[in-house]
Amino acid sequence: MQLVIRGAALPGLDTPRPVAPSQLGRRDLIKSRWLLPSALYASPLFLCMLAATAHAQQQTAKLETSSSSSLPDAPTPQADVQGPAEQTTSAVGTASITGTVSDTSGAAIPGAQVSVTHRDGAPLHTLFSGGRGDFAFTKLPAGSYLVIVNAKGFAPYTSTEFTLSSDQSYLLPGIALSVASATTEVTVRPTEVIAAEQIKAEEKQRLLGVFPNFYVSYAKDPAPLTTKQKFSLATHDTLDWTSWVGISAAAGIEQANNSFAGYGQGAAGYGKRWAAQFGDGRISDYLSHGVYASLFHQDPRYFYQGTGTKKSRLIHAVSSSFIARSDSGKNMPNYSYLLGAMTAGAISNAYYPHADRGASLVFVNSFIGIAGRSGGAVLQEFLGKKLTKNSSKSANAQP
Numbered sequence: 001m002q003l004v005i006r007g008a009a010l011p012g013l014d015t016p017r018p019v020a021p022s023q024l025g026r027r028d029l030i031k032s033r034w035l036l037p038s039a040l041y042a043s044p045l046f047l048c049m050l051a052a053t054a055h056a057q058q059q060t061a062k063l064e065t066s067s068s069s070s071l072p073d074a075p076t077p078q079a080d081v082q083g084p085a086e087q088t089t090s091a092v093g094t095a096s097i098t099g100t101v102s103d104t105s106g107a108a109i110p111g112a113q114v115s116v117t118h119r120d121g122a123p124l125h126t127l128f129s130g131g132r133g134d135f136a137f138t139k140l141p142a143g144s145y146l147v148i149v150n151a152k153g154f155a156p157y158t159s160t161e162f163t164l165s166s167d168q169s170y171l172l173p174g175i176a177l178s179v180a181s182a183t184t185e186v187t188v189r190p191t192e193v194i195a196a197e198q199i200k201a202e203e204k205q206r207l208l209g210v211f212p213n214f215y216v217s218y219a220k221d222p223a224p225l226t227t228k229q230k231f232s233l234a235t236h237d238t239l240d241w242t243s244w245v246g247i248s249a250a251a252g253i254e255q256a257n258n259s260f261a262g263y264g265q266g267a268a269g270y271g272k273r274w275a276a277q278f279g280d281g282r283i284s285d286y287l288s289h290g291v292y293a294s295l296f297h298q299d300p301r302y303f304y305q306g307t308g309t310k311k312s313r314l315i316h317a318v319s320s321s322f323i324a325r326s327d328s329g330k331n332m333p334n335y336s337y338l339l340g341a342m343t344a345g346a347i348s349n350a351y352y353p354h355a356d357r358g359a360s361l362v363f364v365n366s367f368i369g370i371a372g373r374s375g376g377a378v379l380q381e382f383l384g385k386k387l388t389k390n391s392s393k394s395a396n397a398q399p
Helices: 021-033 044-070 191-202 227-238 241-257 266-295 310-319 335-350 359-387
Strands: 095-103 113-118 123-128 134-140 143-150 162-164 169-171 175-177 323-326 331-333
Touching: 095 113, 095 143, 113 134, 123 134, 143 175, 191 227, 227 266, 241 266, 266 335, 310 359, 323 335, 331 335, 335 359
Parallel strands: 095 169, 095 175
Antiparallel strands: 095 134, 113 123, 113 143, 143 162, 323 331
């Protein structure tokens, strides 16, 4: 049995189509729902409607195809970025640590820096204790930890290692910080270094900014000189340029007065007097300030008193020619200067005229040397510091 749809020819329906018997019931159902008069199928109006519908479907398909090719790709979902708190640990757990920071008397310490670290010392979190000294670390993974506490004025604290399990709330035993012990830094320097600094300051001292005043110490607590430093200071003083001027002037005065007539006059006489002056001063300086000062462990410098009555200061200045200060700081007879003056006077017999040699020359030169030292010390005590440039810059200078 075949079912044939009758009517006018339609596109795609030029010939009748047989319908399978198995589909007859479905077609009957559709026919019953959409039963239209056969005249409608044959009408021109129905044909126009079918053509318009087909054209509209083609346009819609083209539009959908164009739209899908022109639209940009949808953004690809991105993984969540961890925040700062999440970056401090490799994993977030469910354990927690709580505690309280106090001092040894039990008073709370607010603002203490509390850090929780792994057992290997790698830091995890750091926070500051609250107003009651309390702190809490949460969302910690299971593992072994240490807690480190630092507070200003207190000794640092490090807990013993402990282990957390998942979901554990660990209460750290009471943290009692002890007061940090006061430390005083003391720098110990060799005495030789201190003495070198004092000598450096003394070598800048000049009376009226011109004449050397190297053998006066204004230091409150002068350091003893080594043998090398004693000879170095003697060389620096006795070979200063002002010494050459003084020697030349003294030889000229002796030439004018015809002192030590055995030297004669003229250039030869002046040269001999100049050499004698040079020998007297250099020999005396090296013997007193270097040789004997080292042998008897005495300090060749004059130590400015600067305080007390005028009488006590005068006695101190005059007695400096007879009383010396040892390298250990004690007073002792001034062997270095007395023997230096006498030895220099004895040596002078080798180059003074025969008529002027003898014991008298030794004692005369010694007396002149001692008297000159005493007079110079008095001037140093009362006027020297006022007239000396850079004296106030000496180490530990007294007022």
